[in-house]
Amino acid sequence: MSEGYKPARQRSTRRGTLGTAATAPVQGRELRAQGRKTMGRLLDAGMRVFAERGVHAARVDDIVRAARTSHGTFYLYFPNKEALLRALAVECAQELDDLSTTLGAVPADETGYAELRSFLDRFFTTYRHYGPVIRAWMEGQVEDREVSHMGVKAFTDIATALGKRMREAGAAGDDATISALMALLERFAYFLVSRRLDFDADDTLDTVATVVHRGFFAAA
Amino acid sequence: MSEGYKPARQRSTRRGTLGTAATAPVQGRELRAQGRKTMGRLLDAGMRVFAERGVHAARVDDIVRAARTSHGTFYLYFPNKEALLRALAVECAQELDDLSTTLGAVPADETGYAELRSFLDRFFTTYRHYGPVIRAWMEGQVEDREVSHMGVKAFTDIATALGKRMREAGAAGDDATISALMALLERFAYFLVSRRLDFDADDTLDTVATVVHRGFFAAA
Amino acid sequence: MSEGYKPARQRSTRRGTLGTAATAPVQGRELRAQGRKTMGRLLDAGMRVFAERGVHAARVDDIVRAARTSHGTFYLYFPNKEALLRALAVECAQELDDLSTTLGAVPADETGYAELRSFLDRFFTTYRHYGPVIRAWMEGQVEDREVSHMGVKAFTDIATALGKRMREAGAAGDDATISALMALLERFAYFLVSRRLDFDADDTLDTVATVVHRGFFAAA
Amino acid sequence: MSEGYKPARQRSTRRGTLGTAATAPVQGRELRAQGRKTMGRLLDAGMRVFAERGVHAARVDDIVRAARTSHGTFYLYFPNKEALLRALAVECAQELDDLSTTLGAVPADETGYAELRSFLDRFFTTYRHYGPVIRAWMEGQVEDREVSHMGVKAFTDIATALGKRMREAGAAGDDATISALMALLERFAYFLVSRRLDFDADDTLDTVATVVHRGFFAAA
DNA sequence: TATGAATGAGTGTTCATTCAT
DNA sequence: TATGAATGAACACTCATTCAT
Numbered sequence: 048m049s050e051g052y053k054p055a056r057q058r059s060t061r062r063g064t065l066g067t068a069a070t071a072p073v074q075g076r077e078l079r080a081q082g083r084k085t086m087g088r089l090l091d092a093g094m095r096v097f098a099e100r101g102v103h104a105a106r107v108d109d110i111v112r113a114a115r116t117s118h119g120t121f122y123l124y125f126p127n128k129e130a131l132l133r134a135l136a137v138e139c140a141q142e143l144d145d146l147s148t149t150l151g152a153v154p155a156d157e158t159g160y161a162e163l164r165s166f167l168d169r170f171f172t173t174y175r176h177y178g179p180v181i182r183a184w185m186e187g188q189v190e191d192r193e194v195s196h197m198g199v200k201a202f203t204d205i206a207t208a209l210g211k212r213m214r215e216a217g218a219a220g221d222d223a224t225i226s227a228l229m230a231l232l233e234r235f236a237y238f239l240v241s242r243r244l245d246f247d248a249d250d251t252l253d254t255v256a257t258v259v260h261r262g263f264f265a266a267a
Numbered sequence: 268m269s270e271g272y273k274p275a276r277q278r279s280t281r282r283g284t285l286g287t288a289a290t291a292p293v294q295g296r297e298l299r300a301q302g303r304k305t306m307g308r309l310l311d312a313g314m315r316v317f318a319e320r321g322v323h324a325a326r327v328d329d330i331v332r333a334a335r336t337s338h339g340t341f342y343l344y345f346p347n348k349e350a351l352l353r354a355l356a357v358e359c360a361q362e363l364d365d366l367s368t369t370l371g372a373v374p375a376d377e378t379g380y381a382e383l384r385s386f387l388d389r390f391f392t393t394y395r396h397y398g399p400v401i402r403a404w405m406e407g408q409v410e411d412r413e414v415s416h417m418g419v420k421a422f423t424d425i426a427t428a429l430g431k432r433m434r435e436a437g438a439a440g441d442d443a444t445i446s447a448l449m450a451l452l453e454r455f456a457y458f459l460v461s462r463r464l465d466f467d468a469d470d471t472l473d474t475v476a477t478v479v480h481r482g483f484f485a486a487a
Numbered sequence: 488m489s490e491g492y493k494p495a496r497q498r499s500t501r502r503g504t505l506g507t508a509a510t511a512p513v514q515g516r517e518l519r520a521q522g523r524k525t526m527g528r529l530l531d532a533g534m535r536v537f538a539e540r541g542v543h544a545a546r547v548d549d550i551v552r553a554a555r556t557s558h559g560t561f562y563l564y565f566p567n568k569e570a571l572l573r574a575l576a577v578e579c580a581q582e583l584d585d586l587s588t589t590l591g592a593v594p595a596d597e598t599g600y601a602e603l604r605s606f607l608d609r610f611f612t613t614y615r616h617y618g619p620v621i622r623a624w625m626e627g628q629v630e631d632r633e634v635s636h637m638g639v640k641a642f643t644d645i646a647t648a649l650g651k652r653m654r655e656a657g658a659a660g661d662d663a664t665i666s667a668l669m670a671l672l673e674r675f676a677y678f679l680v681s682r683r684l685d686f687d688a689d690d691t692l693d694t695v696a697t698v699v700h701r702g703f704f705a706a707a
Numbered sequence: 708m709s710e711g712y713k714p715a716r717q718r719s720t721r722r723g724t725l726g727t728a729a730t731a732p733v734q735g736r737e738l739r740a741q742g743r744k745t746m747g748r749l750l751d752a753g754m755r756v757f758a759e760r761g762v763h764a765a766r767v768d769d770i771v772r773a774a775r776t777s778h779g780t781f782y783l784y785f786p787n788k789e790a791l792l793r794a795l796a797v798e799c800a801q802e803l804d805d806l807s808t809t810l811g812a813v814p815a816d817e818t819g820y821a822e823l824r825s826f827l828d829r830f831f832t833t834y835r836h837y838g839p840v841i842r843a844w845m846e847g848q849v850e851d852r853e854v855s856h857m858g859v860k861a862f863t864d865i866a867t868a869l870g871k872r873m874r875e876a877g878a879a880g881d882d883a884t885i886s887a888l889m890a891l892l893e894r895f896a897y898f899l900v901s902r903r904l905d906f907d908a909d910d911t912l913d914t915v916a917t918v919v920h921r922g923f924f925a926a927a
Numbered sequence: 928t929a930t931g932a933a934t935g936a937g938t939g940t941t942c943a944t945t946c947a948t
Numbered sequence: 949t950a951t952g953a954a955t956g957a958a959c960a961c962t963c964a965t966t967c968a969t
Contacts, residue, residue: 081948081953101407103323107939117955122940185454186406187321187461223466223474230454234405235447241407246443254443262482301928327964337930342965521932521968541847543763547960557934562961625894626846627761627901663906663914670894674845675887681847686883694883702922741949767943777951782944 086124088114090138093131097179102132102188129191132183136194139177143201146173147208153216153264163264164256167232171252174236185233202229209263217266228263306344308334310358313351317399322352322408352403353414359397363421366393367428373436373484383484384476387452391472394456405453422449429483437486448483526564528554530578533571537619542572542628569631572623576634579617583641586613593652593704603704604696607672611692614676625673642669649703657706668703746784748774750798753791757839762792762848789851792843796854799837803861806833807868813876813924823924824916827892830865831912834896845893862889869923877926888923 078086092114096105107128111121125131150166153159174181183189184198206225213220235255238244244251298306312334316325327348331341345351370386373379394401403409404418426445433440455475458464464471518526532554536545547568551561565571590606593599614621623629624638646665653660675695678684684691738746752774756765767788771781785791810826813819834841843849844858866885873880895915898904904911 079952085953106937108937118940119942119955120953122942123953126940128939182406186402219474221474223464223471224478226458226464226466227451227455227475227478230458231447231451234450234454238446238450244443244446251443254439254441255447258444258447258482261485262478265481299928305928326962338932338965339930339967340928343928348964519931525932546958548958558961559934559963560932562963563932566961568960622846626842659914661914663904663911664918666898666904667891667895667915667918670898671887671891674890674894678886678890684883684886691883694879694881695887698884698887698922701925702918705921739949745949766941778944778953779946779951780949783949788943 082124085114085116085120088116089121089124089131090134093135094176094179097132097135097183102179102183129194132180132189133191133194135177135180136184136189136197139173139180140197140201142173142177144204146170147201147204150208150212153212153260155216155265159216159264160256160260163260164252167256167259168252170232171236171239174233175240178237178240181233182237205229213264216264218264219267224263228259231259302344305334305336305340308336309341309344309351310354313355314396314399317352317355317403322399322403349411349414352400352409353411355397355400356404356409356414356417359393359400360417360421362393362397364424366390367421367424370428370432373432373480375436375485379436379484380476380480383480384472387476387479388472390452391456391459394453395460398457398460401453402457425449433484436484438484439487444483448479451479522564525554525556525560528556529561529564529571530574533575534616534619537572537575537623542619542623569634572620572629573631573634575617575620576624576629576637579613579620580637580641582613582617584644586610587641587644587648590648590652593656593700595656595705599656599704600696600700603700604692607696607699608692610672611676611679614673615680618677618680621673622677645669653704656704658704659707664703668699671699742784745774745776745780748776749781749784749791750794753795754836754839757792757795757843762839762843789854792840792849793851793854795837795840796844796849796857799833799840800857800861802833802837804864806830807861807864810868810872813872813920815876815925819876819924820916820920823920824912827916827919828912830892831896831899834893835900838897838900841893842897865889873924876924878924879927884923888919891919 096109189195210220409415430440536549629635650660849855870880
């Protein structure tokens with residue numbers, strides 16, 4: 048695991064795109080260089096503050112302080128606090144959607160193990176970046192209908208991909224099993240990221256991959 | 268699994284004890300019959316409101332309304348909102364401590380499966396009652412040092428018990444594995460209780476027990 | 488004009504009734520003596536501040552200061568600022584409805600003049616008390632649908648009563664004429680109350696009554 | 708009444724003058740062609756937005772959007788929002804001053820009626836264009852001393868002209884009577900313009916002229 | 928023991944005005 | 949001359965906690 052769960056480097060490609068398209072500022076006006084920079088600062092600051100304080104406890108004041116800007120500026124880019132979460136959720140959902148397509152077959156042998164391990168690595172990496180958003184989804188803290196639905200869809204997609212690979216491998220792959228796996232993945236990622244656990248990253252990944260491979264993908 | 272995850276009946280024995288001892292009202296004075304009744308109503312109301320709204324979103328107003336009493340009365344029994352959570356946490360921690368002692372050996376055969384299944388049943392039942400408290404612990408929503416620590420201890424005890432039985436069964440039972448199992452159990456219980464999943468209870472229990480037995484307790 | 492446009496004495500009868508019935512506090516809970524007193528203070532303060540600053544420019548802060556209470560208390564009695572206006576509007580609408588029933592026949596002779604004069608006196612007195620509410624209606628500053636409608640109804644009732652008496656007296660009493668009269672009455676009352684004019688009250692009333700009698704009630 | 712209360716065509720002559728003289732931009736410098744054009748756009752936009760939203764509720768943002776320019780530009784031409792109102796008030800006051808000189812004698816016969824009717828027509832036309840400014844004056848929404856005074860003067864001039872003609876016609880023409888007439892005119896114009904009334908324009912004018920002629924200009 | 932009432936610090940949001948380019 | 953961006957004071961409203969009876 049060369050990359051591990053270290054803070055994801057800014058995938059500026061995505062931000063660059065979504066910052067102007069999916070999450071355009073209030074009146075839908077176009078942003079120039081400076082504006083895009085500020086919006087980026089706000090999105091990053093939002094992610095950081097959400098991570099530290101949690102989505103619910105995060106204060107607009109915390110966010111603008113973290114972004115080294117003012118209240119007024121915040122509302123220049125987002126109509127309200129929820130909208131910032133929404134913007135981040137859009138990014139995250141896209142990332143998870145991409146992720147769900149990357150899972151190859153997971154046979155019982157070593158190659159299956161490797162495939163799974165690599166997938167888990169990617170999942171944890173995404174979680175390290177978008178953890179607060181994913182948690183908000185999981186913990187039912189998202190009021191916004193649309194945003195909530197995006198979360199359901201993103202997770203359903205991953206669950207579907209995992210289920211398909213389970214059944215290919217001869218395992219049951221029923222809904223309850225898949226849910227249990229999703230539960231394990233999401234919460235374990237949270238443990239890792241919140242540093243409740245401070246295991247060696249590579250070893251931990253080995254262990255989890257082993258357990259999941261054996262418990263969820265073994266033929267009935 | 269005759270009982271399933273249905274609402275646990277009030278284990279009033281515990282409440283009676285804790286109401287006067289561990290979570291004595293503000294002035295530390297002994298409670299008479301009426302006082303004990305009011306305190307019970309507040310604890311029950313707290314649990315209900317925490318379950319409905321979540322610990323964070325729960326308002327003192329919601330709680331006193333649910334307990335059919337007044338703000339003034341609430342603060343006669345608890346110095347602040349946190350203290351109510353603490354009182355419930357004490358109950359919950361005790362319940363989980365009890366639980367951790369009930370796990371027998373989990374061999375690879377059918378008897379191990381049965382033991383595990385029965386343990387999971389008990390765990391989910393406890394979760395159905397104390398879910399909000401456990402979630403508050405897990406989701407890092409507990410500010411209070413002491414309360415937070417109680418959660419850690421309760422979960423460590425269960426983890427230790429599980430780890431011991433894993434190693435007895437010849438499995439690795441290392442910390443990462445145990446954490447993954449705890450993650451699975453807690454979050455899956457949350458899914459169940461919050462009705463994000465609506466599977467048949469018995470079947471679900473079978474499935475999870477199977478997965479866990481195979482994935483976590485199998486000899487290396 | 489014995490009574491004149493002096494500050495209306497508190498018609499506490501009405502307040503007593505409406506304070507608890509039509510304009511019940513937030514959760515609809517019953518008010519005790521102290522609560523009713525506070526609500527009364529808020530309603531009076533609201534009226535005063537609306538009069539001084541205008542409905543739009545009135546700050547909750549001004550109102551609670553005038554009522555010698557706190558922000559929190561205000562929101563204990565009204566869900567928002569608009570609701571205070573609504574409560575006052577209910578009172579005012581009732582007063583105007585009553586007023587509209589008190590206009591007797593207005594023949595061409597002295598008795599008609601006296602009837603009209605007495606009605607105008609009552610109208611100006613009401614305006615002195617509820618001026619801000621009436622202005623808010625007239626100046627289209629009321630966002631609330633329902634409140635706005637109450638204003639329309641109250642004024643339509645008065646207009647209808649006036650029109651009926653005009654036609655009885657042999658005057659046209661068409662809609663445009665009635666509207667012109669309502670315009671005159673409302674704005675002139677505003678002039679009087681806002682002390683843009685500082686005429687002798689009795690003389691002024693004589694003059695207006697004469698003009699209206701001659702201009703609007705004379706046979707075609 | 709050939710013209711009625713339809714939107715007044717831009718009397719650009721006036722605008723041209725005032726744009727450079729009375730309401731010079733912040734720095735007091737002369738405006739070139741482009742500058743005059745921008746200022747004109749701002750004045751027109753101001754009038755439009757004031758009419759739509761009301762002076763109080765009008766936002767600088769609305770105005771610059773309507774003028775298809777930017778915040779920065781606005782403050783290049785006006786030191787603050789109030790100054791825009793002031794500039795419009797200067798135009799309006801001039802218009803009303805002109806108006807006050809156009810009222811000829813109003814005898815009791817048909818010619819007096821015609822004179823009055825024609826004057827009312829002109830007044831309502833002016834109101835259609837400058838209604839928001841006049842309302843701001845009337846409703847005491849103007850903070851600025853000087854602007855407020857301009858309003859008083861403009862209305863006093865008209866009132867004086869009306870009073871003079873009343874007395875010539877043998878009517879009392881005292882201050883209270885004149886005020887009542889001004890009240891009627893202003894508010895009725897507002898009703899008309901704000902489309903609270905939607906009468907046929909010509910008929911309405913006939914009616915009001917009749918009422919006013921009979922009520923205010925008849926010999927005592 | 929109980930309660931309705933009161934409080935005020937804290938939070939999200941708006942908008943006139945200023946700044947940098 | 950023009951503009952997009954930034955600012956922060958002001959305001960409505962919430963809610964844990966305290967008070968008076």
